[in-house]
Amino acid sequence: MKLPLVYYGDPGLRGQAEPVTDFDDKLLALSRDMVETMHAESGIGLAGPQIGVSRRIFVMEIPAELDEDEQGNRMNPDLEGPLVVINPELSSLTPEKEEMEEGCLSIPDVRGKVRRPVSVTLRFQDVEGKWREMRLHHLAARCALHETDHLNGVLFVDLLSQVKRVAIKGKLRKLKDQTLQS
Ligand code: NI
Numbered sequence: 001m002k003l004p005l006v007y008y009g010d011p012g013l014r015g016q017a018e019p020v021t022d023f024d025d026k027l028l029a030l031s032r033d034m035v036e037t038m039h040a041e042s043g044i045g046l047a048g049p050q051i052g053v054s055r056r057i058f059v060m061e062i063p064a065e066l067d068e069d070e071q072g073n074r075m076n077p078d079l080e081g082p083l084v085v086i087n088p089e090l091s092s093l094t095p096e097k098e099e100m101e102e103g104c105l106s107i108p109d110v111r112g113k114v115r116r117p118v119s120v121t122l123r124f125q126d127v128e129g130k131w132r133e134m135r136l137h138h139l140a141a142r143c144a145l146h147e148t149d150h151l152n153g154v155l156f157v158d159l160l161s162q163v164k165r166v167a168i169k170g171k172l173r174k175l176k177d178q179t180l181q182s
Contacts, residue, residue: 003037003051008107008155009176010052017047017054017151020086023129027057031084031127034059038082043105045143047150050106056087058147062140076140086125088148092135093117100142102156107175110168112160116142 006012020027030053038046038059044066047058061082067075094117103111120141123133136144146156157165157172 001033001036002040003033005037005041005105006050006052007175007179008157008172009179010106012052012054013049013106013150013155014153015049015054016153017049017056019056020125023086023125023127027086028127031057031059035061035082035084038105041105044139045147046105047147049150049153056151058085058088058150059083060085060140060143060147062143066139075137078134079136079140084127085122085144085147086127086129088144088151089123090120090144090148091123092119092121094119098138100139102142102146104146104156107155107157107172110157110171110175112157112164112168114142114146114156114159116145120144 034046034051034057037051038061044062045058045060048055059082062076062079064074067079069075096118097115098118099113099115101111102114118141119135119137121133121135122144123131125131149155157168
């Protein structure tokens with residue numbers, strides 16, 4: 001089932017999400033619905049707070065064609081299909097950073113360049129509660145960082161340059177008014 005999205009201006013996007021503690025059928029259903037919603041919205045990531053669930057869960061899926069280096073090799077060969085990430089922990093962020101344009105399903109029609117570490121280690125639980133760990137690079141690392149930010153109430157627009165933030169201020173205000181009126 002596709003779930004309705006929560007948009008910029010909703011206070012739920014600014015909260016600190018709670019850890020997931022019950023690895024039951026409800027969680028499995030939620031994770032399936034989140035993947036379905038991500039696909040329906042053509043996103044590469046979706047976090048709990050974006051569908052009104054203040055829990056530490058996100059889903060991500062990096063299309064193979066966006067995960068190739070110049071030689072056409074996968075940069076994250078272990079990433080196949082949608083990944084359900086529960087109670088994520090990020091570590092070993094590379095000091096080396098790269099800049100790339102980002103968007104967010106909760107902030108339609110706004111994009112901007114964000115500097116983020118090139119690689120990161122992601123430790124997380126799967127839907128059965130089993131701990132897993134993987135090293136992510138480039139877009140996959142960026143996605144994991146962006147989605148984990150959502151669980152801490154941080155949005156990519158917070159990380160834009162001051163000039164860019166001023167430039168999108170009107171758009172954000174409009175979006176917030178729309179959200180609060182609905
Ligand atoms: Ni987002």
